[in-house]
Amino acid sequence: xxxxxxxxxxxxxxxxxxxxxxxxxxxxxxxxxxxxxxxxxxxxxxxxxxxxxxxxxxxxxxxxxxxxxxxxxxxxxxxxxxxxxxxxxxxxxxxxxxxxxxxxxxxxxxxxxxxxxxxxxxxxxxxxxxxxxxxxxxxxxxxxxxxxxxxxxxxxxxxxxxxxxxxxxxxxxxxxxxxxxxxxxxxxxxxxxxxxxxxxxxxxxxxxxxxxxxxxxxxxxxxxxxxxxxxxxxxxxxxxxxxxxxxxxxxxxxxxxxxxxxxxxxxxxxxxxxxxxxxxxxxxxxxxxxxxxxxxxxxxxxxxxxxxxxxxxxxxxxxxxxxxxxxxxxxxxxxxxxxxxxxxxxxxxxxxxxxxxxxxxxxxxxxxxxxxxxxxxxxxxxxxxxxxxxxxxxxxxxxxxxxxxxxxxxxxxxxxxxxx
Numbered sequence: 001x002x003x004x005x006x007x008x009x010x011x012x013x014x015x016x017x018x019x020x021x022x023x024x025x026x027x028x029x030x031x032x033x034x035x036x037x038x039x040x041x042x043x044x045x046x047x048x049x050x051x052x053x054x055x056x057x058x059x060x061x062x063x064x065x066x067x068x069x070x071x072x073x074x075x076x077x078x079x080x081x082x083x084x085x086x087x088x089x090x091x092x093x094x095x096x097x098x099x100x101x102x103x104x105x106x107x108x109x110x111x112x113x114x115x116x117x118x119x120x121x122x123x124x125x126x127x128x129x130x131x132x133x134x135x136x137x138x139x140x141x142x143x144x145x146x147x148x149x150x151x152x153x154x155x156x157x158x159x160x161x162x163x164x165x166x167x168x169x170x171x172x173x174x175x176x177x178x179x180x181x182x183x184x185x186x187x188x189x190x191x192x193x194x195x196x197x198x199x200x201x202x203x204x205x206x207x208x209x210x211x212x213x214x215x216x217x218x219x220x221x222x223x224x225x226x227x228x229x230x231x232x233x234x235x236x237x238x239x240x241x242x243x244x245x246x247x248x249x250x251x252x253x254x255x256x257x258x259x260x261x262x263x264x265x266x267x268x269x270x271x272x273x274x275x276x277x278x279x280x281x282x283x284x285x286x287x288x289x290x291x292x293x294x295x296x297x298x299x300x301x302x303x304x305x306x307x308x309x310x311x312x313x314x315x316x317x318x319x320x321x322x323x324x325x326x327x328x329x330x331x332x333x334x335x336x337x338x339x340x341x342x343x344x345x346x347x348x349x350x351x352x353x354x355x356x357x358x359x360x361x362x363x364x365x366x367x368x369x370x371x372x373x374x375x376x377x378x379x380x381x382x383x384x385x386x387x388x389x390x391x392x393x394x395x396x397x398x399x400x401x402x403x404x405x406x407x408x409x410x411x412x413x414x415x416x417x418x419x420x
Contacts, residue, residue, distance in 0.1 A: 005034075012041040016048060024180070030053055046076035053081045057088055065089065080110035087119050099123050114140055118153040125157060125415060133157055141173070148177040152184065158413050159187070165195035182212045190220040190381075202230050207341070209237065214248035222348075223382045227256045235261045243269070250284050251314065262288035274304045279312050280342060287318035311342050313349075320356060329360030347373065347380045354386065367394065379411045 001018040019034035032055045037050045046301075049072045056065035069085040076082075087102030096415035100123060106116040117140045124133035137154040140146050151174035168191035171184055178184065185208050192201035201220070208217040221227050233252060236247035250265040257312065262284055271278055283305045290298025299322060305315040320335035336353035343349055350373035357365035370387040372402035377383060384407050391399045 004119045005037075010041060011386070012038040012045065012048070015041070018355070019051065023055075024294050028058060031055055032059070044075065046072060046079055050079050050081035053085050053136070057085055062092060065255065069341075078109050078115060080106055080115075083109065084115055084119065087116075088122075091119070091123055096123055096127055097233055114144070114147045114150045117150055121153060122415065125412060130157065132162055134161075134304055136352055141170075145173070146177050151177070155184075155187070155191075156415055159191065160415055164191045164195070167191040168195055168197060168200070182216065184210075184213060186220065189217060190223075193224050193226065193246055196205075196412060198226070198229060202233070205230055206233055206237070209234065209245065209249065211239075214342065215251065222255050227252065231256050231258065231261070235265075238265055247281060247284070248279075253282055254287055254314075254318070259288035259291040263292065270301075272304075274301070274308050276308060279305050279309045280314055283312055283314035283318060284416060286315070287322070290318070297405055298322070313339055313342065314375070316342075317349075317352060320352060324356045324359050329356060329362075330358045332361070333365075345377055347377060347383050350377070350383065374407075379407070379414050 001014065001021055002182065005011075005014050005018055007418070015034045015038035019031045019038065021029035021353075022028070022034060032052060033054065035048050039052060049068060053065055053068040053072055058328075065085050069089075070081050072079055073082045080373055081104040089101045090096075090098035090102060090211045091151070096310055099119070103116050103120045103123070106113070106119070110116065114119075117136060121133040121137050124130070124136065134154070134157060137150050137157070140150045144150075151170055155167045155170040155174060158164070158170060166190055171191060175181065175184055175188065185204060189201045189204050189208070190371040192198070205217055205221070216396065221230060234249050235253060238246045241249070246265050250262045250275065253261045253265070265290065266281040266285040269278060269281035274282050282301055286298045286301030286305060288298070289301070302315045302319045302322075304388065305312050306319070309315070316335045316339050318331040320339070323329070323335065324332035331400060333353065333356055336341045336349065336356050338351040339346070340353055350369060354366040354369040357363075357369060367390050370383065370390055373380070373383045374387050383401075388400055388403055391403050
């Protein structure tokens, strides 16, 4: 489709098809651009403008969503996207009366579309009525078990309420109808781990690593420190996997206590001299041999990786941990701070920096790092868990209560902003 629109960019139908494909790939920025081009070529197509309206809403751009909805209302005043968009905009502005009015308007033009139920549940949550929101969506999916939109929204509410078992159950049902949703599978693994369903989490993980983004699906195991539970089975799978998945699993196994597995998976690709095309296996291999007792050789390999690629996160992470273990905390902090600079939205980089501060006896630095992460990254559960432990030690139950309230409010705001 990309080649087709390059060859002929004047056909709106081609852009529409490109937009559809991009949406299926969850590439919403490209999808919006494609539909916008189709709209420029055919301004009378209300369906295109309706999709643009919802994509703008999904991205959180209220001004563009509002403007698109107003244009759409002129073309097709009864298009459901008009009232739905107005409802979400009213919700995000805290005008619950107007939001409910738009829910009713939406129901008159699209009585069988569950998007109105989801919006209504968002309104109830924002008005501190979680039971009513849950009952509404539970009733909807009971009547229509294949309603993936309501199932996904319900799982998000359960997560907000820390009802992780219910969230896992709902995500499992959702994935029956939307098996292509990789992020939902990651969320399922986390929910299963948080609710103590370790075997279920392992079963989902072992299937997912064969087709999903390996780093994403394995991240919850690292967050909860439960890597060893699935390490044996992942190692056996990785030995016969393609290069990319083998290296990704080696990256995961680097967080376990068995560096020999990482060596087995990377030594063939960790050739010298270190070059831009082999820095990742060399970084993993260098860390592994250092942990297996060949410290000087491993550090030398990591240093060579960083000489070739100063932004290599694997090598910086490994060198920071090894330096900290050797008591070189200030040098380790410099590596970890560089990781945060390279990827300020990475919870793992922030947690690593806090951990090194703590190891060096700088409790204030660790606490400050976690607070900065909590405010900068937003609604990250792992950051919250780490900060809560610190606050419990330093401020007691009152401090934990204040932190928990702030975290709940952040997540509730995120939920209210979520269109899907």
